[in-house]
Every structure is written in structure tokens, then in C-alpha cells.
Amino acid sequence: MGSILIVDDNKNVLSALRILLNNYFEEVILLSSPNMLISMMREKNPDIVLLDMNYSAGINTGNEGLYWLSEVKKLDAEIPVVLFTAYADIELAVKALKEGASDFVVKPWDNAKLLATLQSALALRQSRKEVKKLKEKQDILNSELTKDSDVCWGQSDAMQRLLSMIEKVAKTDANVLITGENGTGKELIARKIHQLSMRSNETLVSVDMGAITETLFESELFGHVKGSFTDARADRAGKFEAADKGTLFLDEIGNLSYILQAKLLTALQSRKIVRVGSNKPIPVDIRLVSATNRDLHESVRSGEFREDLLYRLDTIQIEVPALRNRKEDIPLLANFFLARFAKKYNKKGLTFSDKAIAKLENYTWPGNVRELEHAIEKAVILSDGSELQASDFYLRITEDRTAIIESITLEEMEKILIDKALNKYDKNISAIAAELGITRPTLYNKMKKYGLS
Structure with a gap:
């Protein structure tokens, strides 16, 4: 379905397009002036833009459309922009294509041709998103593969029982909480679970929860859209999206502040995330593995950890024995x-x-x-x-x-x-x-x- 942002100073045009496109897009956003175009894009994060080329009375040069096209592309170089043009503006439309527009529609428009053009632009947007997402996942996967996978588990009875439990748990999609002292190899256990799981061909994404500041928490885990804050120079997928179809490993989960625990719980319950600067929910399919060196049940009793979050994390608990x-x-x-x-x-x-x-x-x-x-x-x-x-x-x-x-x-x-x-x-x-x-x-x-x- 996707969303479309339409900018045209003719209110009759906007009304007609709303009626036509409501059945084909999840959200149809209308603007009668381009002055709010950039701020609306930051707020709504549309999938495509339908942009008229002339706004000032008596001016038909199309330069206004070219200007706003360049502004849109500065904000999001990947978003498809379809231009509205009159017969006399065909040469100008061709110029606009060279400057980044994805297509143009001639006024008065044919409904079938308009729909075909917009759906083609939407397919292009979704394709670009998918390619970008795959690249992000591949980059993470490549970094994970470079890590040393040569592991010695030990031959003690304690470790053999642990490995046996891992083999049983890995074949399910149950959430796993790995506990144990620092240095016992909890991350190695998480990797082993992923390697033996049905998601082994997908990415294992590791997050050190103790190293994430409160201000960056949502951006790191849920991602952000370009312009949502000062340093957000491009759209960026968060760890949840990067781990989609794979495994998300949250290390040092016990160090998460009480406020951030609520935000994490919301994402785990709904299995959806919203990027910072956007209001569009994105479904995620992850297998969750967490680790801590703390006694979370004691933290619940002391009021430092949410009981409902602990139950989300602790479907299966694996205790890693100390070396001594x-x-x-x-x-x-x-x-x-x-x-x-x-x-x-x-x-x-x-x-x-x-x-x-x-x-x-x-x-x-x-x-x-x-x-x-x-x-x-x-x-x-x-x-x-x-x-x-x-x-x-x-x-x-x-x-x-x-x-x-x-x-x-x-x-x-x-x-x-x-x-x-x-x-x-x-x-x-x-x-x-x-x-x-x-x-x-x-x-x-x-x-x-x-x-x-």
C-alpha cells in the first residue's frame, strides 16, 4: 500500500486525487502549498511524492517544481518523485527526469495511466528499501563472519549438560535468557544457539545494552529517518530491522534503565518498531536471546527491573557455570x-x-x-x-x-x-x-x- 504525499495548489485536483488514491495507498497526504513540503516529509516519511511544477499565479516556467524537486532530493535522494506537468512542459519534464524525478504525468490525467505510474514508483521505492535493507544485513553478517568461530567448550559434565540443553532450545523459537558471571562466554552460547537454529542462514545481531546511552537507545534499536535529529543525515535501519528473520542478541540486558525497559517491552510485545522521526510501524520477525550477569529476579524484587519484561525474556534460562x-x-x-x-x-x-x-x-x-x-x-x-x-x-x-x-x-x-x-x-x-x-x-x-x- 505505502503512502503518497501530493503537492498541488489546485484544491479541486487534491480532492479528486484523494478520492481516486484512497483505495490504493495506505495514506494519502495532501498539501496545497510546497512551503510545508520538507517538514511534512520529515513528519510523515512518505514512500513517494506527486509534485506539481507551478504554484505562483501567471508563472508557468516549471522552475518552482525543479526547485522543490531538488529540495526533496536533498532530504531523501532515494524517494521517487512523480511530476505533474502540462502539454507545453514536456521539454521541462525531460529536464526534471535528468535531475532526479522518476516520472511525470500530463494534466489532465488518465486515471489508469496515473495509477500505473504511481504504482510503478511505489514498487521502485519498495525495491530500493529492500536492497538497502539487504545490504545493511549483509554488512552486519560479514562483520559477524569475520569473528573467531573456533571455540573450545570443555569436556566437563557441566558443559556437556549445557551443550545438550542448547541443542534442544536452539531448534525452537523460544526466547532465551543466558545468565552467568562475566567472562563465562555468554555471547558464545548465543552464537551457538543461532548456529543450531532454523534461522542460521540469517543474521545474528549483537547489541551491548550497557553501552547504549538513553538518548541513542531508540535510534540504535529501532533506527531513524533522515532529518529526525541533528546527525541523522540518512535513513538508517536499527538493530531490530537488521535482525529481521534472524536472531537479536541483547547482551548486558540487566543494565538497561527502567524507562528504556518499557520501550523495549513495547517492541517485543507488538513485534513492530517505529523509526525515530517516523510514525509508520515496521513489522519485525526476530528470535530473541538475552544475557546478563545479574540476578534479574532479585532486581525485580528491588524494583530495578520490570517483571513483565523478565517474563518476556525468560522463556528458557541457561546458566553458564563459572570456570572454578x-x-x-x-x-x-x-x-x-x-x-x-x-x-x-x-x-x-x-x-x-x-x-x-x-x-x-x-x-x-x-x-x-x-x-x-x-x-x-x-x-x-x-x-x-x-x-x-x-x-x-x-x-x-x-x-x-x-x-x-x-x-x-x-x-x-x-x-x-x-x-x-x-x-x-x-x-x-x-x-x-x-x-x-x-x-x-x-x-x-x-x-x-x-x-x-
Whole structure:
């Protein structure tokens, strides 16, 4: 159906066109003067414009029509503009075609020819929109495909149960909420769901909800039309439109403000969005996957998160286990990252010592898999030999005393205790040996071993 904006100073013409076109267009917008043309285009965002070429009494040059044609094209270069012209203006109409008009209609018009011309212009508009939308989706898809798809999931029972659940959920169109600590790989889970879904041939669009400001929220998610705000220099599809027929992944959904939650809920309920600066609803068909490191049920109880939105998101919840709760996966993940970074930094043949693996297994990994990945990348970059040692890993100490004990080896703990005693007793060997419950010769040997004096 589409919408058409008609500009003509003859009110009888406008009335006749309204009667004729009401059955063929979703909306027929009439203007008797071109002075409001640009502001009306910004407000209504029509699909095509039917523009008369003369407005001032006694002037039939057509220059007014050419001027307003150029103004329309400045606002929206892609919109089809059909011109009204008289017999004597054919040469002028041809000039207008060269300047961007899509067609012209001669007055007095033939209804059938007029309808055919306008429907052809509307088809051109819809075709251009579809091409633009496909290009936007292709650009997003290309950027997604360049991301590293080589993933190591682990062999622990916890991860095998998780993968089994993903396979079951992916085949449906149910909304999924992925929960878990930072660094556990929630985005990888979302990608896996998309890859195994019936929408895998379409685009997965990822949005970091925590990084979107309130002022840009609607523009980013729902898109905008040209001229709707200062920097809106062209029409732009939002994330919802880009994900049409595919999957929309909303990361850090728990960081969304209460006001913006209502706007998101409206779009999810209606499955329609309205671009900023437009009033035309656009249907969207998406599969929604969200992720958060927060307890949203607790946020609902504290009044920070809408309960109705949570129920929209949480048809199926998938909890990603922390790395410390599946330590049997650490050696596998460590070797996976080692192979990746050894290749990246041209240090092939690099391996772990047994003590290095033990140190990695005993650490609590508060940053989870992401922290493990970064620790190994840093160790690979700084390594000199062919084997990574325990001392190559500088792991942060947490405030939890239990975590401190679990995060270091026995030798490291022994070294810390001896060094602490040396400072406490001002290097009084007898007092230190008594404090540690070892003999003086044993203390000397350990001080030499650890380079303490």
C-alpha cells in the first residue's frame, strides 16, 4: 500500500486525487502549498511524492517544481518523485527526469495511466528499501563472519549438560535468557544457539545494552529517518530491522534503565518498531536471546527491573557455570588458548610445565574463561623459552583468604611465609625457624632455593 504525499495548489485536483488514491495507498497526504513540503516529509516519511511544477499565479516556467524537486532530493535522494506537468512542459519534464524525478504525468490525467505510474514508483521505492535493507544485513553478517568461530567448550559434565540443553532450545523459537558471571562466554552460547537454529542462514545481531546511552537507545534499536535529529543525515535501519528473520542478541540486558525497559517491552510485545522521526510501524520477525550477569529476579524484587519484561525474556534460562566450578576443563582450555596464541605470535612448539598447569588449575579465576585467555596470551608474549613455567603467570589475588590459598602453589605459599617471617623477626634465623617449625639448616636451604636473604 505505502503512502503518497501530493503537492498541488489546485484544491479541486487534491480532492479528486484523494478520492481516486484512497483505495490504493495506505495514506494519502495532501498539501496545497510546497512551503510545508520538507517538514511534512520529515513528519510523515512518505514512500513517494506527486509534485506539481507551478504554484505562483501567471508563472508557468516549471522552475518552482525543479526547485522543490531538488529540495526533496536533498532530504531523501532515494524517494521517487512523480511530476505533474502540462502539454507545453514536456521539454521541462525531460529536464526534471535528468535531475532526479522518476516520472511525470500530463494534466489532465488518465486515471489508469496515473495509477500505473504511481504504482510503478511505489514498487521502485519498495525495491530500493529492500536492497538497502539487504545490504545493511549483509554488512552486519560479514562483520559477524569475520569473528573467531573456533571455540573450545570443555569436556566437563557441566558443559556437556549445557551443550545438550542448547541443542534442544536452539531448534525452537523460544526466547532465551543466558545468565552467568562475566567472562563465562555468554555471547558464545548465543552464537551457538543461532548456529543450531532454523534461522542460521540469517543474521545474528549483537547489541551491548550497557553501552547504549538513553538518548541513542531508540535510534540504535529501532533506527531513524533522515532529518529526525541533528546527525541523522540518512535513513538508517536499527538493530531490530537488521535482525529481521534472524536472531537479536541483547547482551548486558540487566543494565538497561527502567524507562528504556518499557520501550523495549513495547517492541517485543507488538513485534513492530517505529523509526525515530517516523510514525509508520515496521513489522519485525526476530528470535530473541538475552544475557546478563545479574540476578534479574532479585532486581525485580528491588524494583530495578520490570517483571513483565523478565517474563518476556525468560522463556528458557541457561546458566553458564563459572570456570572454578569446572576445573577439569582448565587444562583443555589452557592448551587450546596456548595453541592459538603460539601461532599468532609465531612461537610454535610452546608447551606448559606441569607446575604451570597445576598453578592454573589451583587458581579461582574470578574473571573466568576470559581471564584465563588473557593470562595465557600475556605469558606467551613474554615467554623466552619453549616451556611456560608457573612463574610466567602473574595471577591477581582476591580478597577472599580461601581464594588466595587456592590460587597459588605450595612452593609459592612457602616462599611467602618465609619472606614474611624474615621481615617480622628482622632475619633472626633461630626465631624464624621456631616460628615456622623447621630446623635452621632446612631454613637456610629454603632461603637459598627461593633467593631470600
